[in-house]
Amino acid sequence: MRCNWLIGVTLVEEARPQDTTQPPCVSSGFGLDTASCFLGRGWTVIATMRAPRHDLLPPSDRLRSLPLDVTDPGSLARAVEAAGPLDVLVNNAGVGMVGPLEGVSMDRIRELLETNTLGVIAMT
Numbered sequence: 001m002r003c004n005w006l007i008g009v010t011l012v013e014e015a016r017p018q019d020t021t022q023p024p025c026v027s028s029g030f031g032l033d034t035a036s037c038f039l040g041r042g043w044t045v046i047a048t049m050r051a052p053r054h055d056l057l058p059p060s061d062r063l064r065s066l067p068l069d070v071t072d073p074g075s076l077a078r079a080v081e082a083a084g085p086l087d088v089l090v091n092n093a094g095v096g097m098v099g100p101l102e103g104v105s106m107d108r109i110r111e112l113l114e115t116n117t118l119g120v121i122a123m124t
Helices: 010-014 029-040 073-083 106-123
Strands: 020-022 044-049 063-067
Touching: 029 044, 044 073, 063 073, 073 106
Parallel strands: 020 044, 044 063
Antiparallel strands: none
């Protein structure tokens, strides 16, 4: 990888249209908006999500969809190999939780940490 970026305002300005970017989860929210923006600017986008959906973004020869679960080392390895060299990584996979910590199971807390912290580290 030539560049390794977290999602940020400068991302669009510093990369070139021929660059390849991989937002880790484009099924909704920031990932979907980011992928749409990059496609609109002429970038090649490798869109990843746990269960790829081909109806979220317009068909394009500059778009590839790959399965990726950032909590699964095998899934990470397969996605990285299938993606090939990247110029930009938008590392925005994440899950949220609302409510008091006292009412949350340890399994849910582990899921949050695996995705939001360890998954980000593993992709980087």
